[in-house]
Amino acid sequence: EVQLVESGGGLVQPGGSLRLSCAASGFTFSSYWMTWVRQAPGKGLEWVANIKQDGSEKYYVDSAKGRFTISKDNAKNSLFLQMNNLRPEDTAVYYCARAGAAIDYWGQGTLVTVSS
Amino acid sequence: DIQMTQSPSTLSASVGDRVTITCRASQSISGWLAWYQQKPGKAPKLLIYKASSLQSGVPSRFSGSGSGTEFTLTISSLQPDDFATYYCQQYNPYPWTFGQGTKVEIK
Numbered sequence A: 001e002v003q004l005v006e007s008g009g010g011l012v013q014p015g016g017s018l019r020l021s022c023a024a025s026g027f028t029f030s031s032y033w034m035t036w037v038r039q040a041p042g043k044g045l046e047w048v049a050n051i052k053q054d055g056s057e058k059y060y061v062d063s064a065k066g067r068f069t070i071s072k073d074n075a076k077n078s079l080f081l082q083m084n085n086l087r088p089e090d091t092a093v094y095y096c097a098r099a100g101a102a103i104d105y106w107g108q109g110t111l112v113t114v115s116s
Numbered sequence B: 001d002i003q004m005t006q007s008p009s010t011l012s013a014s015v016g017d018r019v020t021i022t023c024r025a026s027q028s029i030s031g032w033l034a035w036y037q038q039k040p041g042k043a044p045k046l047l048i049y050k051a052s053s054l055q056s057g058v059p060s061r062f063s064g065s066g067s068g069t070e071f072t073l074t075i076s077s078l079q080p081d082d083f084a085t086y087y088c089q090q091y092n093p094y095p096w097t098f099g100q101g102t103k104v105e106i107k
Helices: none
Strands: A003-007 A010-012 A018-025 A033-039 A045-051 A058-060 A068-073 A078-083 A092-100 A102-106 A110-114 B004-007 B010-013 B019-025 B033-038 B045-049 B062-067 B070-075 B085-090 B102-106
Touching: A003 A092, A018 A033, A018 A092, A018 A110, A033 A068, A033 A078, A033 A102, A045 A068, A045 A078, A045 A092, A045 B085, A058 A068, A102 B033, A102 B045, B004 B085, B010 B019, B019 B033, B019 B085, B019 B102, B033 B062, B045 B062, B070 B085
Parallel strands: A010 A110, B010 B102
Antiparallel strands: A003 A018, A018 A078, A033 A045, A033 A092, A045 A058, A068 A078, A092 A102, A092 A110, B004 B019, B019 B070, B033 B045, B033 B085, B062 B070, B085 B102
8 A cells, every 4th residue: 555654844934944754655666756745725736846766857846946855765765855945935735745647646744834 | 837727616516416627728738637636634636647547446437538728527426425626737747737626515
């Protein structure tokens, strides 16, 4: 059974940093692109970033470029999102997901709140 | 960036109704279109990928069609478990983008 479990969310002040982690199991992690998607409270879904199987290609939404870094550790079946210079508009539930046939498996999400 | 526009934003329907949701892309995305269902407080669930391919385990009352810039999600006979919000998403090219969502409510 595919499982994706996020951690690392919480309350952070504007300008601060946070590192999200996602533990993957139930599939061959090194064989899949992985993705982060976020959802602001009461709003729709927004794709944030993708990373290729071996980490050699990364793509970001414009609002994340230069501030967020997606990475993965295939030996530890883990996906990460380093978020720097956080803004109030980054407040959202962040989902770790597998990019197989479209976005085919999702974690339960971790809430990031950016507020003073 | 490619804009995805769903209609309607809200839909009121009864159990047993045939329901259709439309998604339009601001430029051609060929067939790189997915549909997701999301219930309150839960992660989205993939229903349809590549415009018309049914994800494993998804009931056959869900179907997708379209190509280029216009796509539809159809629920042939609405069930109580189907009241939720539905999103379309294009996944080629980057940046991936989602529609704003269609909430299916009980009439």
